[in-house]
Amino acid sequence: MKVFCASLLAVGLLGLAGCQTMDTMSEIGASVGVATGSVTPEEAESIRRSGKAIARTFEDFTPRQEYFIGRSVGATLLTTYSVDADEAATRYLNVLGQGLAAAGPRPETYAGYRFAILDSREINAFAAPGGFIFVSRGMLDLCQSEDEVAAVLAHEIAHVAHRHGLAAIKQGRVTSAFAILAAEGARTFGGQDLAELTDAFEGSIRDITTTLMTAGYSRDQERQADAEAVRILSRVGYDPHALVRVLQAMGPKLKPGGRDFARTHPPPDARIRDVSRRIGSGGPRAAGSVRTARFQQALATP
Amino acid sequence: MRAYWIIATLIALTVPTVQADIVQVREAVIRDRPSFLGKVVGQATFGEALRPRSTRGPWVQVSRDGGGLGWVHRSALTRREVVFVSGEETVSSSVSSDELALAGKGFSQEVEARFRARHGDAGFKQLDRMEELEISPEEQHTFFKQGGLVPKTGRQP
Numbered sequence: 001m002k003v004f005c006a007s008l009l010a011v012g013l014l015g016l017a018g019c020q021t022m023d024t025m026s027e028i029g030a031s032v033g034v035a036t037g038s039v040t041p042e043e044a045e046s047i048r049r050s051g052k053a054i055a056r057t058f059e060d061f062t063p064r065q066e067y068f069i070g071r072s073v074g075a076t077l078l079t080t081y082s083v084d085a086d087e088a089a090t091r092y093l094n095v096l097g098q099g100l101a102a103a104g105p106r107p108e109t110y111a112g113y114r115f116a117i118l119d120s121r122e123i124n125a126f127a128a129p130g131g132f133i134f135v136s137r138g139m140l141d142l143c144q145s146e147d148e149v150a151a152v153l154a155h156e157i158a159h160v161a162h163r164h165g166l167a168a169i170k171q172g173r174v175t176s177a178f179a180i181l182a183a184e185g186a187r188t189f190g191g192q193d194l195a196e197l198t199d200a201f202e203g204s205i206r207d208i209t210t211t212l213m214t215a216g217y218s219r220d221q222e223r224q225a226d227a228e229a230v231r232i233l234s235r236v237g238y239d240p241h242a243l244v245r246v247l248q249a250m251g252p253k254l255k256p257g258g259r260d261f262a263r264t265h266p267p268p269d270a271r272i273r274d275v276s277r278r279i280g281s282g283g284p285r286a287a288g289s290v291r292t293a294r295f296q297q298a299l300a301t302p
Numbered sequence: 303m304r305a306y307w308i309i310a311t312l313i314a315l316t317v318p319t320v321q322a323d324i325v326q327v328r329e330a331v332i333r334d335r336p337s338f339l340g341k342v343v344g345q346a347t348f349g350e351a352l353r354p355r356s357t358r359g360p361w362v363q364v365s366r367d368g369g370g371l372g373w374v375h376r377s378a379l380t381r382r383e384v385v386f387v388s389g390e391e392t393v394s395s396s397v398s399s400d401e402l403a404l405a406g407k408g409f410s411q412e413v414e415a416r417f418r419a420r421h422g423d424a425g426f427k428q429l430d431r432m433e434e435l436e437i438s439p440e441e442q443h444t445f446f447k448q449g450g451l452v453p454k455t456g457r458q459p
Contacts, residue, residue, distance in 0.1 A: 018311075019402060021422055030363045060420060061409070062380075063327050063328065064327075064348075064410065065409040065432075068409045068410055068411075068413065068414050069409055071414060071426065071429050072414060073418050074425060074428075074429050075418075075421070075424075075425025075426045075428075075429060076421070076425065077425070078425035078428050078429075079421075079422075079423065079424075079425060083428050090435070091437075094435055094437055095441060095442060096445070097443045098437055098442065099446055102442075103338045105360075105377075107331075107375050107377060108330060108331065108375050108377040109377075110326075110327045110328055110377035111327075111328050111433055112327075112329075114433060114435065115426070115432075116434040118431050132429060132432060138332040143342050146449070156334065177409065178335075187417065194412060194413070194416065195416075197409075197413055198413050198417060198420075200417040201409055201413045201417060202417060202420070204409075205417070219441050235338075236451055237445070237446075237449075237450070237451035243377070286451065287450075288450045289446045290387060290449055290450070291448075291449040291450065291451075292450075294449075296443060298417045
């Protein structure tokens with residue numbers, strides 16, 4: 001009886017401390033319960049879940065979940081485009097890109113940033129959640145220097161770092177997915193749960209690929225990605241003006257009504273204005289002979 | 303069930319807990335200083351629990367099992383309260399790994415398998431290839447250095 005009263009008091013005091021404590025309490029209680037063998041893991045999970053807030057957004061996806069979303073987005077993209085098998089060029093892009101990503105605001109994703117070249121003359125680049133980044137030959141052909149390739153990659157890395165792809169998932173699907181996950185006793189999924197989860201997953205993939213290939217990101221997101229790209233380039237030591245040069249080169253070559261950046265991005269002029277303002281004064285930095293030589297060797301068109 | 307709550311509450315009031323940073327990526331990079339230019343001194347794997355010692359900006363200084371300190375970017379970590387296993391300096395990670403695994407249970411291997419069953423394998427094989435390409439820290443460092451990209455001042459970027 002004394003024990004009972006003491007514990008009621010304790011729960012009462014803790015109740016005043018609010019949701020954060022409840023979360024911690026649930027975890028601790030569940031952990032201890034499992035450790036002492038007084039609850040099953042399933043019951044422990046149910047206790048954990050009941051202590052957490054219900055409202056979920058795309059930001060609640062863990063890096064591992066984001067990774068699986070990104071894989072399926074990438075695989076879907078690859079039903080439209082094929083990968084350029086050029087190993088030297090691909091390796092070059094990965095060494096360059098991973099170095100840039102390390103200097104970005106979210107250097108660590110579940111499986112890291114990975115780059116592939118798409119065998120297409122369109123001017124295009126796609127960033128799937130988790131860091132699977134695809135750049136077309138057409139885009140690479142526009143680039144006259146390693147700094148310009150870096151600018152293209154930095155922009156895509158910024159989209160991943162800021163989760164712009166995940167943000168495209170309709171809220172209804174996010175809510176469905178987390179509701180299924182939160183279902184009590186859902187340690188292993190029954191057939192119906194798994195089917196519903198797969199539907200939510202498929203819908204999420206569709207939402208993202210529609211954004212990447214048709215609708216494009218919002219203007220704010222594009223502005224954010226350009227601003228972040230400038231920051232990343234500067235931090236690593238590349239010339240941020242390279243982004244302006246790529247945008248300038250892009251303008252005349254985009255095909256209105258086509259599938260390239262004309263469809264999914266704001267016109268280069270608008271982006272150039274924003275980016276130039278951000279870079280401000282300060283002259284461009286010289287690239288040096290090693291950088292020039294390795295760029296030409298890796299991406300020389302046969 | 304009621305007995306459980308009584309026991310759990312009492313134990314929770316007395317058992318010490320610690321903050322642990324749990325690795326939420328496949329392999330977290332550990333560096334010798336809080337900068338992307340810091341030398342890579344090790345890796346921590348998914349689910350591993352690290353004790354945070356201090357922070358600088360987005361970097362967390364952690365201690366690992368077997369001693370040693372290093373810096374990990376917070377994007378690799380998720381913070382949890384975990385039960386401190388008395389008598390041991392290191393933090394028991396099994397509970398948090400469970401939770402991480404469960405949190406990842408939704409959009410995970412199972413769902414990908416069903417998606418592939420409906421949509422085909424081909425693209426996924428390409429993605430596997432993308433993931434297989436490994437660039438070593440040494441290769442990365444050399445690329446920066448030879449390209450004249452490492453800041454010369456030594457200032458922390």
